[in-house]
Amino acid sequence: MTASVAIIGSRHDGSGAARFLRRLFLHPGAMVGTIVFSALVLAAVLAPLIAPFDWNETDAGPRLAGPSIEHFFGTDLHGRDIFSRVIAGGRYSISLGMATVLLSLFMGSLIGLFLGYTGGKVDIWGCRCLDVLLGFPAIVLAIMIVSVLGVGLVNVVVAVAIAGVPRFARVVRGAVLVAREQLYIEAARALGASDYRIMRRHLLPNVTPTLVVLGTLDLGNAILSTATLSFLGLGAQPPTPEWGTMLSGGREFMRYAPWTMIFPGLALFLIVMSVNLVGDRLSQVLDPKAKDRR
């Protein structure tokens, strides 16, 4: 409790939000992460304007040609411009990752809240089920789900999201277990608040910081997992320029035209790295036990 006193008393440096943002970004890792992430997102959004070629146009140049002034990242087997495909690919890879995280966050929080708040037998059995799911590596679980649902981008999002649910549910449940023993919950209950209201108005806001950190940290994971499924041929369909699909298509030519794999791979690496850098810092800043740490 001394920490909160210190915040109120010792510093007069603007509003809470500005302070939060400053603390978040005045950190070399987070700054680099933010810049890289913004650049990739911006490129993806503006792809139709800045791509020098139509990303699906075959014979835009010679086949498997190396990087040049005309084709910055070279061309692939079909003579498509890899630079155009990489920036356009961000539209798929990044939005798929985000959709996945939001979906697992939503489903995971619901399940976690429900189990944590309900407790008892329901909680015990629910947790055992989550444990079983956690026992599977997430990607194996996702592949299993895709093989049931069928291939395609939407199904990949659903599959990776479902595979991520147990992690979110466990964390949210843990946070709820702590929160529900607090006095103000008892007070709310004494005042006659319904279960739904307690969960929505009191428990959920309390676990939100945890969810934000977890969601950000998981975004890199989600982007990687969706790309992995596309790499395996279960996600994006031709001619979609998704990064995982591009990596897979370039595999056979790695020795002869390494640029077909290097640039989509690099884009994937940069996005995951940037998201993780921001996520790490976010977890430090939002950690209530370390509020004064820079």
Add this chain to the structure above:
Amino acid sequence: MISSRRTVLKAGTASLAFLAAPSIARAQANASNTLIWADDSNSDVTYDPRVTQSRHEEQVIVQVFDQLIMSDETGKLSPGLATAWEMSPDATSLRFTLRNDVKFHDGTPFNAEAVRFTLDSIVDPATGSQGAVDMLGPYDKTEILGPHEVRVHFKAPNAGAIDTFTENELSIVSPTAVQKLGRTGFAQAPVGTGPFRFVSWERGREVILDRNPDYAWAPTWSTIQGPSNVQRIVHRFIPNNATRVAALEAGEVHIGDILPALDTKRLSDSGRYRAMIGVAAGLSFGALLNTSRAPFDDIRVRQAFMHAIDRPRLAQNLYFGLIKAAYGPLAPSTPGYWSGAEQYFPFDRARANKLLDDAGWTMGPNGIRVKNGQPLRAYFPSLLLPDVAVALQSEARRVGFDIAVENVLKQRQDELLMTNQYEMAVIRWVSNDPGVLRIPFHSSNIPEPGKFKFNWSRVNDPALDGLIARATQAKTPAERTELFAVLQKDIMDRAIFFPIHDQVQTVAHTARVSGLRYARGNWQVRFHEARLATA
């Protein structure tokens, strides 16, 4: 037990040696005169020739078994287990005179009874034959004329039967071994008369074959008449392309199955390796267009699609000159190939556009043609060769035709095909018999829910069925060739099959290996004549 332990030990030392110094591993492989083949699969199930339909399994089978009539890769026939054969004038029976000096690997003498047992068991539904039973066609029975003489009877004329008896699937199996081991046991430890005998099979890892020291019944076209110079064959399963190439380059294996085009080219250009390119007989790799659904129910749309694709350029672009464009339903290496198909559907974008205009498809604002508010779109669930799908898609788009490609898994593809939810699908089929045309074009082979068959164009015309029946039941080889030409012309005229490129088997081996020969059909490699020079 001892032999399997020795195998493990040997494999262990070989891999250790490989880690330490590749040259040591090579020297060891040499000393024992062992030839190591890297196969591009690891899902073999049976080595029973009567059951199999898999070219991977046949790569083992071709070493272990002999056929009654032996064919080389060009279709040149030689006596095999039969020294002479004679077709009856009405093509309903075939008389074989058999060798009397042949023994199976288990010591059982080869005789008329073994032939009858093999053929009868193929048509027995309990055997579960996938390939052989179709090849035998209208088989009736085998009549034993003497200890080394049989007459095979057919229910209908079968002029192609002589060629058929050169197929791996119709290899003669040891009756005593089948009776002793049972069907499953035999599938895992096959016993034949071939130049190599089966030793062991470690699933997913390797199969070991040792040479048959008694082998003295090689076909006349073979350069070696006695036992092989190679003592042992290790058939190693390495399904990953890159790993197989690396294993070949490290000297861990001597021969690599199906290598990517660019790697094959690089290896053979290096001078240290040789490439063997075989054009497989059978159906070309091509697309069957679904005539039961729009838009391919209109022949003009089918013709337009075919004119829109520049096949020679596609093949050159994707395979760097190693694979050629295909023009007809049959590959040129198939008996009965009709070269007239080569005149059909040359690349002509203007003509494609005109055909689509005539069919009422007008160019829409987004570059895709429309008719009655519907876009010109064909759903293409693609299981094989994704790069071909991308090339077709991009070429078709240039005439306003949207090919919606979806890369699917086998199970999903089968489901879509059976429930008629597709506009096109690609097929390939290795066979030495033009009768293979029955499989994708006869109306009895239209897939239905629960019945997975291969007439994916869903053409259902008694006229076409009649042509197929007449060609497969021709009485003389000349008549057969002529009728199959008529059949191929009919298929091309209907524009239901779009031939894309030849099916090619690309094998690369170290320059130290010589004497490799493709089996008929150009998929399997025979090792009987192989030699391994010292490094």
